Amino acid sequence: MTRIVALTGGVGGAKLALGLDAVLAPEDLTLVVNTGDDFDHLGLHIAPDIDTLTYTLAGLANPELGWGRGDESWNCLQTLSTLGGETWFQLGDRDLALHLVRTQALKAGQRLSEVTTTLTRQLGIEATVLPMSDDPVRTHVETNAGRLSFQHYFVREQCEPRVEAIEFEGADTARAAAGVVEAIDDCDGVIICPSNPFLSVDPMLAIDELHTALRRTTAPVIAVSPIVGGAAIKGPTAKIMHELNLGTMADEIARHYGDLLDLFVLDELDKFLHGQLDVPTTVTQTVMRTQNDKEALARTCLAAVEQLRA
Amino acid sequence: MTRIVALTGGVGGAKLALGLDAVLAPEDLTLVVNTGDDFDHLGLHIAPDIDTLTYTLAGLANPELGWGRGDESWNCLQTLSTLGGETWFQLGDRDLALHLVRTQALKAGQRLSEVTTTLTRQLGIEATVLPMSDDPVRTHVETNAGRLSFQHYFVREQCEPRVEAIEFEGADTARAAAGVVEAIDDCDGVIICPSNPFLSVDPMLAIDELHTALRRTTAPVIAVSPIVGGAAIKGPTAKIMHELNLGTMADEIARHYGDLLDLFVLDELDKFLHGQLDVPTTVTQTVMRTQNDKEALARTCLAAVEQLRA
Numbered sequence: 001m002t003r004i005v006a007l008t009g010g011v012g013g014a015k016l017a018l019g020l021d022a023v024l025a026p027e028d029l030t031l032v033v034n035t036g037d038d039f040d041h042l043g044l045h046i047a048p049d050i051d052t053l054t055y056t057l058a059g060l061a062n063p064e065l066g067w068g069r070g071d072e073s074w075n076c077l078q079t080l081s082t083l084g085g086e087t088w089f090q091l092g093d094r095d096l097a098l099h100l101v102r103t104q105a106l107k108a109g110q111r112l113s114e115v116t117t118t119l120t121r122q123l124g125i126e127a128t129v130l131p132m133s134d135d136p137v138r139t140h141v142e143t144n145a146g147r148l149s150f151q152h153y154f155v156r157e158q159c160e161p162r163v164e165a166i167e168f169e170g171a172d173t174a175r176a177a178a179g180v181v182e183a184i185d186d187c188d189g190v191i192i193c194p195s196n197p198f199l200s201v202d203p204m205l206a207i208d209e210l211h212t213a214l215r216r217t218t219a220p221v222i223a224v225s226p227i228v229g230g231a232a233i234k235g236p237t238a239k240i241m242h243e244l245n246l247g248t249m250a251d252e253i254a255r256h257y258g259d260l261l262d263l264f265v266l267d268e269l270d271k272f273l274h275g276q277l278d279v280p281t282t283v284t285q286t287v288m289r290t291q292n293d294k295e296a297l298a299r300t301c302l303a304a305v306e307q308l309r310a
Numbered sequence: 311m312t313r314i315v316a317l318t319g320g321v322g323g324a325k326l327a328l329g330l331d332a333v334l335a336p337e338d339l340t341l342v343v344n345t346g347d348d349f350d351h352l353g354l355h356i357a358p359d360i361d362t363l364t365y366t367l368a369g370l371a372n373p374e375l376g377w378g379r380g381d382e383s384w385n386c387l388q389t390l391s392t393l394g395g396e397t398w399f400q401l402g403d404r405d406l407a408l409h410l411v412r413t414q415a416l417k418a419g420q421r422l423s424e425v426t427t428t429l430t431r432q433l434g435i436e437a438t439v440l441p442m443s444d445d446p447v448r449t450h451v452e453t454n455a456g457r458l459s460f461q462h463y464f465v466r467e468q469c470e471p472r473v474e475a476i477e478f479e480g481a482d483t484a485r486a487a488a489g490v491v492e493a494i495d496d497c498d499g500v501i502i503c504p505s506n507p508f509l510s511v512d513p514m515l516a517i518d519e520l521h522t523a524l525r526r527t528t529a530p531v532i533a534v535s536p537i538v539g540g541a542a543i544k545g546p547t548a549k550i551m552h553e554l555n556l557g558t559m560a561d562e563i564a565r566h567y568g569d570l571l572d573l574f575v576l577d578e579l580d581k582f583l584h585g586q587l588d589v590p591t592t593v594t595q596t597v598m599r600t601q602n603d604k605e606a607l608a609r610t611c612l613a614a615v616e617q618l619r620a
Contacts, residue, residue: 042410073383075404076407077407079403079407082432083411083429085410085414096386096389097389097392098393100353100386101393103352103353104395118394122392
């Protein structure tokens with residue numbers, strides 16, 4: 001009966017989301033997902049973080065790749081290449097179906113939150129999955145190689161350019177998606193998943209309505225560090241911190257979220273930071289290799305929420 | 311050195327086009343293709359007759375199905391069905407790539423004729439393939455089950471409703487695609503392939519610029535009957551003729567094209583009609599089972615053109 005809102009981006013966030021989904025009743029879990037990575041590709045609306053979460057919760061994710069589906073074939077992509085089409089973003093044959101249905105629904109006037117509900121329900125997901133916004137917010141990265149849209153930076157250029165600044169185009173006018181503010185207002189705890197703070201969580205915080213709801217709530221807000229022993233489990237978090245002249249230890253993440261947080265969850269590898277930060281900390285194993293790891297971290301987060309509420 | 315323009319629709323037309331492609335130099339062959347069957351499906355621009363021709367000329371067609379590619383997989387379609395998407399129009403995984411590239415190019419402002427040239431060249435086709443128009447012309451069928459768009463009639467309803475009238479929405483304002491009128495003006499002969507006159511050829515004739523060019527040319531215009539022994543080789547031609555209260559013999563086709571024709575090519579099965587029509591006729595085997603059949607019919611048509619020019 002602990003109603004949780006979890007903010008999540010890509011693979012790391014999806015792992016904790018899967019843990020939360022296993023230990024909470026579905027009606028008690030709302031997952032708010034970054035859409036700053038969304039983009040149009042080959043005329044399709046691609047929503048990488050929603051899809052990673054959807055495939056993870058539906059048991060369809062590809063654990064090796066960290067994106068897309070496990071049961072995938074690549075015949076369309078292969079043919080695209082023979083036709084001179086764009087192939088830098090790899091779309092599997094089954095994955096394509098999701099993008100086609102979503103794009104068609106959006107063109108027919110549905111909101112992203114509506115079609116996300118339809119698609120997650122269709123795949124048997126019972127928890128509520130909401131995009132952070134139904135309005136377009138697009139992450140752009142200013143780099144030494146020029147201004148790049150997020151997917152061009154992340155996938156096409158494989159995070160190689162040096163990041164100088166990050167912008168969330170559209171965030172200043174975007175509203176939170178229907179249901180997001182209500183879920184935060186009604187919840188017992190907010191968990192910021194171990195996603196990239198700069199690329200996955202900041203786009204959400206850049207939406208005034210969402211940020212205001214997080215500041216307003218009396219429910220505890222806790223974050224799980226995506227940095228363990230000075231490195232990111234996956235992705236360019238530490239590289240970007242270095243490029244932005246930040247330290248690359250977990251304390252920098254806590255400092256980044258500042259007084260939004262009531263608690264910061266550190267990995268055992270970083271226990272030397274315990275009690276050293278401006279925010280209370282708890283130490284646990286945050287690296288999630290197995291389903292047990294995911295559920296254990298979820299339970300630790302829920303216990304922390306309960307303790308903060310007591 | 312006989313420059314030919316062939317007007318073609320679906321499978322029957324594509325067979326003769328393949329024969330013409332084999333016996334003519336590529337620079338002497340222009341194929342003008344019906345686009346009345348084009349439609350938007352799942353946000354993609356599908357051009358069934360262009361695709362049937364393209365796959366046939368590229369050696370990629372599926373001879374069993376009569377549409378799509380031979381080397382096909384159906385994983386996207388299968389997944390569409392699990393996601394509640396539309397599956398009545400069967401899109402293969404490799405076929406999808408063509409629609410994605412075309413749709414993207416059209417959205418970027420290219421004309422259908424431009425992207426058709428790009429795609430046919432990319433697949434190694436050297437003859438010129440042109441849509442009848444770069445403007446949208448959409449075939450609708452008035453039936454006892456109401457007004458249906460062509461693909462809804464043809465694929466979804468499998469031609470079951472009784473046809474009362476056929477309309478080509480947009481044809482009255484459509485222009486011929488760039489290159490079509492020039493090809494007709496410069497050619498030595500026009501061949502109307504054995505395609506459905508009512509559904510595949512009439513949309514072309516409904517475009518004033520194209521019809522006028524066909525009337526103006528001094529080059530002979532010949533048509534190959536799509537009706538053999540009172541039946542269509544494939545598709546609903548005879549059924550529609552019956553429903554439109556027309557006879558279902560080949561002479562009705564010649565009558566339909568009227569004085570546009572300089573010669574009508576009858577199948578051996580219909581040789582009793584030879585000399586009985588208002589237009590001169592020639593008799594040959596029009597049923598094309600093998601590659602030899604296709605080339606033989608192409609050669610017969612070319613010989614007829616040469617004879618008429620002499």
